[in-house]
Amino acid sequence: MTATLNIGLARASLETKLFFRQRDAVIFTFSFPIILLVLFGSIFEGDLEGTGITVAQLYSAGLIGAGVMGVAFQNLAIGIAIDRDDGTLKRLAGTPMPRAAYFVGKLVSSLVLAVIEVALLLAVAVLLFDLELPTDPARWATLAWVLTLGLAGAALLGIAVSSLPRNAKSAAAVVSMPYVLLQFISGVYIPFTELPSWLNDVAAIFPLKWMCQGLRSVFLGDAGAALELTGSYELPKVALVLGLWLVGGLVLCLATFRWTNRGEG
Amino acid sequence: MTTAIHVRGLTKRYGEVQAVGGLDLDIHTGEVFAILGPNGAGKSTTVEILEGYRKRDGGEVSVLGVDPGHATSAWRARVGIVLQTANDAAELTVRETVRHFARYYPHSKDPDEVIAKVGLSEKAGARIRQLSGGQRRRVDVALGIVGRPELVFLDEPTTGFDPEARRQFWDLIRSLAAEGTTIVLTTHYLDEAEALADRVAVIAKGRIVAEGTPHTLGGRATASARVTWADGYAETDTPTALVRTLAEKYDGEIPGLQIVRPSLEDVYLDLIGGTE
Structure with a gap:
């Protein structure tokens, strides 16, 4: 168990190193949500129905959620599909490395990336769009558990989805579609009040909507609760759904994970 | 003479295709054994079953006394695999990669010694992406032997090499063999088999059609x-x-x-x- 954890952490440091040495991936992964935040924040100015909350602040909360999902879900799923394609997984499977160490490495390295991503987005939101950082420690605690649960759930989902693409070339297309769709229906870009109720129901199945809802509770505060569909941030429900995804994602991973490309195993 | 690999009646079928049809094989401890055969003859399938990558349909297989169909990590620590096509970890340096892989093994060799052995000391700080094809295969070998394996599988190790790089690679294999490591080599190059192997087996249509030393194979010495x-x-x-x-x-x-x-x-x- 300790061996698995130690090797897992060594893999995490290796994975993180590998990520930062791929300049284009670094720039694209981190800048995408930041550019969107600057763009949306600049286009849509003004307050939301007398709550004192600006549209830019609303987008900040949503894009932090989307950014975390980008790192955990998209980046991870594409990364694993590439590992499967270029021989990384096959090579590892031929060594005595505990198999779980590979996943520990992926999860911990995406946690590192997510923390950096959130810090960057928060800095932009605070500097450009007057987002107020919470002063109440309870809200920071909420931020911590929402991000941890959301990240872990999204990462496990990413690991499961990584088995869908036939090879690394198709991975970006296969993985990006559900990610982009989820952002549109989960209240990241378009206010959920403008979506038909059935789409809101679909979004409620997936973790992104709940992660964003939890993040709004942290950054928009009590005044923003009135904007929610139910008039409340429903934090217990957020915890429940994200927790369920964690378990479901784990089961899905164990059932679908392949150490080789389809047709080779 | 002890047996490193013992195979009897190995079968493997992919749908309608009988890839391996009742194959017998004995490889002794400490020998360099080459497996020859055309593409699609069942060579890779056989080796991947021996490596524990693939499940077999039938037959008896023992590699270092263990059934590779139920490979444990203790068994994997005794077996080194040098893959045919691996392009991973391009942005890591040679030293980082070998050091990292050494962590997986309970009795690993000193990473710097292994790098020296495969002739990459000068390139230890270079990223794998910057290496030539031949140097890259040397990294693959380094990763295959860093765990101090008793048995090493080499899958078509010199494909795409220039003649000089091949000779140098052969010297590396010979020095491994001289340490007593059992080596199973698949190759398309007959001169390679002749230069390196103590014994050779030819696989065709999923069976061994001939087996012997390179000099006596197929009645060569008495033809x-x-x-x-x-x-x-x-x-x-x-x-x-x-x-x-x-x-x-x-x-x-x-x-x-x-x-x-x-x-x-x-x-x-x-x-x-x-x-x-």
Whole structure:
């Protein structure tokens, strides 16, 4: 168990190193949500129905959620599909490395990336769009558990989805579609009040909507609760759904994970 | 002589295709064993079953006394695998990669020693992406041997090498063999098998069609020889007698004398052709 954890952490440091040495991936992964935040924040100015909350602040909360999902879900799923394609997984499977160490490495390295991503987005939101950082420690605690649960759930989902693409070339297309769709229906870009109720129901199945809802509770505060569909941030429900995804994602991973490309195993 | 690999009646089928159809194989501890065979003959399937990558349909397989169908990590620590196509970890340096892989093994060798052994000391700080094809395969070998394996699988290790790089690579394999490591080598190059292997097996249509030392394979040593000289030629089972006769006839040196036995390539092509 300790061996698995130690090797897992060594893999995490290796994975993180590998990520930062791929300049284009670094720039694209981190800048995408930041550019969107600057763009949306600049286009849509003004307050939301007398709550004192600006549209830019609303987008900040949503894009932090989307950014975390980008790192955990998209980046991870594409990364694993590439590992499967270029021989990384096959090579590892031929060594005595505990198999779980590979996943520990992926999860911990995406946690590192997510923390950096959130810090960057928060800095932009605070500097450009007057987002107020919470002063109440309870809200920071909420931020911590929402991000941890959301990240872990999204990462496990990413690991499961990584088995869908036939090879690394198709991975970006296969993985990006559900990610982009989820952002549109989960209240990241378009206010959920403008979506038909059935789409809101679909979004409620997936973790992104709940992660964003939890993040709004942290950054928009009590005044923003009135904007929610139910008039409340429903934090217990957020915890429940994200927790369920964690378990479901784990089961899905164990059932679908392949150490080789389809047709080779 | 102890047995490193013992296979009896191995079978594997992919849908309608019988990739391996009742294959027997014995590889002794400490020998360099080459497996030859055309693409699609069942060579890779057999080796991947031995490596624990693939499940077999039937037969008996023991590698270092363990059934690779139920590979444990303790067993994997004793086996080194040098893969045919791996392009991973391009942005890591040679040293980072070898050091990292050393962590997976309970009794690993010193990473810097391994890097020196595969001849990459000067490139230890270079990123793998910047290496030539031959240097990259040396990294693969380094990763395959860093765990101090008793048995190493090398899958077509010199494909795409220039002649000089191949010779250097052969020296590396020989030095591994000299340490007592059992080596199982698959290759398309018959000169490679001849240069490195103690014994050779030819696989065709999922079976072993011939097995022996490179010099005796397929009756090579006893096959009739073709004797050629300035004024004629003859196929004979007793070339020495013929040469003696000729020497008397010419009273000394025989002009343009050549005695040729079938090359390993002749024997090989004959063996795999015979199964068509």
